[in-house]
Amino acid sequence: MLSERLENLHPYVPGEQPKDRIYIKLNANENPFPPSKNVAKAIKKSVSCHREKLRLYPDPDSVELRTAIADMLNSTGGVLCNSQSAKKELGFKITPQMIFCGNGSDEVLSFVFYTFFGSRCPLVLPEFTYSFYPVYCGFYNIQMKKIPLKNDWGLDIDKMLSESEKNNSPIIFANPNAPTGIALKRAEVESFLKKIPSDRILVVDEAYADFGEESCLSLLKDYKNLVIVRTFSKSFSLAGMRLGFSVANPELINSIFTVKNSFNHFPVDFLAQTAGKAACENYSYYEENAKKIVNERNLLTEFLRSKNWFVIESKTNFIFAKKNGMGGTSIYEAVKKAGILIRHFDTPGIDDFVRITIGTKNQMDRLKKVLAEI
Ligand SMILES: *Cc1c(COP(=O)(O)O)cnc(C)c1O
Numbered sequence: 247m248l249s250e251r252l253e254n255l256h257p258y259v260p261g262e263q264p265k266d267r268i269y270i271k272l273n274a275n276e277n278p279f280p281p282s283k284n285v286a287k288a289i290k291k292s293v294s295c296h297r298e299k300l301r302l303y304p305d306p307d308s309v310e311l312r313t314a315i316a317d318m319l320n321s322t323g324g325v326l327c328n329s330q331s332a333k334k335e336l337g338f339k340i341t342p343q344m345i346f347c348g349n350g351s352d353e354v355l356s357f358v359f360y361t362f363f364g365s366r367c368p369l370v371l372p373e374f375t376y377s378f379y380p381v382y383c384g385f386y387n388i389q390m391k392k393i394p395l396k397n398d399w400g401l402d403i404d405k406m407l408s409e410s411e412k413n414n415s416p417i418i419f420a421n422p423n424a425p426t427g428i429a430l431k432r433a434e435v436e437s438f439l440k441k442i443p444s445d446r447i448l449v450v451d452e453a454y455a456d457f458g459e460e461s462c463l464s465l466l467k468d469y470k471n472l473v474i475v476r477t478f479s480k481s482f483s484l485a486g487m488r489l490g491f492s493v494a495n496p497e498l499i500n501s502i503f504t505v506k507n508s509f510n511h512f513p514v515d516f517l518a519q520t521a522g523k524a525a526c527e528n529y530s531y532y533e534e535n536a537k538k539i540v541n542e543r544n545l546l547t548e549f550l551r552s553k554n555w556f557v558i559e560s561k562t563n564f565i566f567a568k569k570n571g572m573g574g575t576s577i578y579e580a581v582k583k584a585g586i587l588i589r590h591f592d593t594p595g596i597d598d599f600v601r602i603t604i605g606t607k608n609q610m611d612r613l614k615k616v617l618a619e620i
Contacts, residue, residue, distance in 0.1 A: 251387075254384040254385065254387060255381075255384055255385060256380070256381060256384050257381060258377060258378050258381045260274065261273035261274035261275075261587070261589050262587065264587070267585070268585075269582070269585055269586060269587045270585060270586045270587065270605065270609050270612060270613070271587050271603070272586060272587060272588050272602050272603040272604075272605055272609065272613065273587040273588050273589040273601075273603060274485070274589070274603065275424075275454075275479075275480055275562075275563055275564050275601075275603045276479070276480070276483075276485045276603065277479075277480060277481065277482070277483040277485070277535065277539075277563070278539070278603075278604075278605040278606045278609060279483055279535045279538075279606070280483060281482070281483040281484055281521070281525060282483075282524070282525065282528040282531040282532070284524045284527065284528045285484070285521050285524045285525050285528070287524070288520050288521060288523070288524035289517055289520060289521055289524075292516070292517065292520045293517075299516050300516060302516075303511075303512055304512055304514065304515050304516040304519055305516075305519065306507075306511050306512050307503075308347040308514050308519050309342065310519065310523055311347055311514065311519045311522045311523050311526075312342040312345040312346075312347060312491075313342045314522070314523040314526035314527060315342075315345050315347070315491055315522070315526055316339075316340045316341055316342045316344070316345055317526065318526035318527075318529050319336075319340045319463060319493070320333075320336065320339055320340055321333065321529065322529055322533070323335060323336045323461065323463070323464075324336070324452070324455060324456075324461035324463040324476075325455060325456060325458060325459065325460060325461050326456035326457075326481050326529065326532055326533045326536040327456060327457055327458075327533065327536035327537050327539075327540045328458075328459055328460075329533055332460065332461060335432075335460070335464050336463060336464050337464050337467060338464070338466075338467040340463065340466070340493060341496070343496040343499065344466065344493050344494060344495065344496055344499060345491050345492070345493055345499065346491060346492045346494075346499045346502045346503065346506070347489070347490070347491045347513075347514050347519075347522070348489075348490050348491065348492075348506070348513050348514065349488045349489070349490075349510075349513040349514055349515075349518070350477065350479065350488040350489065350490050351451070351453060351475050351476065351477035351479070351490025351491070351492075352378060352490070353488075353490065353513055354475055354490040354491060354492050354502075355378065355379075355382065355451070355475055355490075356382055356385075357502050357505045357506055357509070358449055358473060358475060358492060358502060359379075359382040359383075359385075359386055359388065360386060360505050360509075361498075361501050361502050361504075361505045362416055362447045362449065362473070362498075362501075363383075363386065363388045363416055363418075363447075364388065365387060365388065365389070366413075367389075367413035367414060367415045367416075368388070368389035368390055368391040368413065368415055369383060369388050369389070369390055369391065369415060369416055369417070369418060370391045370393060370406050370409050370410045370415045370416070370417045370418075371390060371391070371392060371393070371417070371418050371419060372392070372393055372394075372395060372401050372402075372406070372419050372423065373392040373393060373394045373395060373595075374395055374399075374423075374425070374426065374593075374595065374596060375418075375419055375420050375423055375424065376420045376424050376451060376453070379418060391409050391415065393405045393406050393409060395426070399426045399428060399558055399566075400426075400428050400430070401419055401421075401423060401428070401430055403430065403434060403438050406419070406438075407438060407441055407442070410442065410446065414443070414446055415446075416446060416447040416448070416449070417442075417446075417447070417448050417449070418448075418449040418450075418451065419449075419450065419451070420450075420451040420452075420453060420454075421435065421450050421451070421452060421455070421462065422454045422455070422457075422458050422560070422561040422562045424453070424454070424562070424564075425564070425566050425589075425591070425596070425599070425601045426558055426566050427454075427558055427559070427560030427561060427562040427564060427565060427566050428558060428559065428560075428561070429458045429459070429460070429561035429562075431460060432460040432461070432462055432464070432465065435448075435450065435462050435465065436462075436465055436469075439465060439469045439471075439472060442471070443471075444469075444470060444471050445471065446471055447471050447473060447498075448469075448471060448472050448473070449473045449474075449475060450462050450472065450473070450474050450475070451474075451475045452474050452475065452476050453475070453476065453477045453479070453480055454480060454481075454561065454562035454563060455476070456480070456481035456532075456536050457480075457481065457536055457539060457540055457543070457561060457562050457563045458561035458562065459561060461474075462474055463493060466493060466494065466495065470495045470497070470498070471498075472494065473492055473493075473494040473498060474492060474493045474494065475490065475491075475492045476490065476491055476492070476493065477489070477490040477491075478490065478522055478525060480563055481532055481535075481536050481563070482522075482525045482532055483525075483532070483535070484521060484522070484525060487517075487518050487521050487522070488518060489514065489518050489521070489522045536563075538606075538607075539563050539604045542604050542605070542606070542607060542610045543560055543562075543563065543564075543565060543604045545610065546565060546602070546604065546610055546613070546614070547559070547560065547565055549614050550565075550567055550617065553569075553617070553618060554569070554570070555567050555568065555569045556568050556569070556570070563603060563604045564601050564602060564603045564604060565601070565602050565604070566599050566600075566601050567599065567600060567602065568598045568599045568600070572598070572620075573597060573598055574590035574591060574596075574597050574598050574599050574600050575590050575592075575597075577590065577600045577620065578590040578600055580616075580620040581600075581613070581616055581617070581620070584612075584616040586609075586612065586613055586616060588600050588601065588602045588603070589601040589602075589603075
């Protein structure tokens with residue numbers, strides 16, 4: 247009855263979204279702040295004044311949204327919490343033709359996998375990274391070559407390079423990586439790109455770059471084999487809207503369009519296009535929020551270290567931490583009893599860690615109280 251393809255599917259398990267009680271949700275790296283008011287206004291206006299629009303199919307190419315994203319990236323440099331210096335470093339103009347939008351960056355990644363990773367050679371990726379990558383490899387029947395992290399939990403770029411040499415394999419990693427929160431410097435990514443041939447694809451998933459120090463967007467000027475993937479779910483408070491995009495040279499973007507148009511012509515609905523555009527136009531609101539989150543992240547890191555936790559230096563909106571003598575599950579359970587949800591992993595190697603999303607100051611104060619007592 248079922249197709250043989252089902253055997254290769256190992257679905258992703260997201261952070262829980264319980265309905266039984268109201269928890270402080272620090273388990274899915276969602277943004278604790280609501281989207282800006284102009285997003286709600288734009289949505290309201292489009293359903294009341296432009297009601298006709300819902301009768302019609304949306305713009306399949308999201309032209310206005312892609313223009314707004316390009317403007318936002320050119321204005322911020324692609325790092326919201328640090329946009330003054332990021333902007334200076336961009337060094338060229340990102341055009342709408344360099345942008346592809348999808349229904350969440352998960353879908354963008356799905357199109358990117360289909361476009362660039364095939365059965366000719368394995369895909370090189372870190373052992374611990376965003377756990378959707380192996381799911382797509384199963385879905386598209388792509389072989390994987392997983393590279394262990396270094397002892398300091400950072401990406402082993404030398405090993406990724408030498409593995410990718412063997413079969414001219416494409417490479418994907420998240421930067422900053424998840425769930426560790428560690429970021430490679432842009433200079434390190436550039437030296438990696440210098441060492442690979444210009445026809446070998448490198449995909450860098452920058453879901454968390456807005457909370458870090460640098461973005462690799464400026465490298466797109468010189469490297470036509472680089473694909474950057476970003477999302478509105480984290481720094482732009484729109485996880486519920488499902489909106490993500492990739493940035494690359496226009497030829498690669500055209501190839502992703504070919505895949506999209508062979509699968510779902512209209513992935514981004516009219517309301518999501520409207521919301522995303524409004525969010526980009528009001529990026530300074532999200533800059534302020536990103537700065538607050540980074541401040542709370544640094545305070546939580548200091549606090550936990552003072553309580554003898556091991557906390558990895560994070561460049562994201564979450565921290566990855568462990569407490570000697572306690573497993574990830576038992577920390578998770580103790581915190582859950584107090585009404586706070588965090589994430590733990592059953593995967594051997596990281597099962598003593600928890601991943602905690604950074605929330606508002608009030609939420610972090612509550613959390614600190616609970617963690618101090620366990
Ligand atoms: C959250 C996340 C995504 C997915 O984001 P959506 O746009 O909500 O699908 C992609 N990559 C990484 C590394 C993430 O953490």
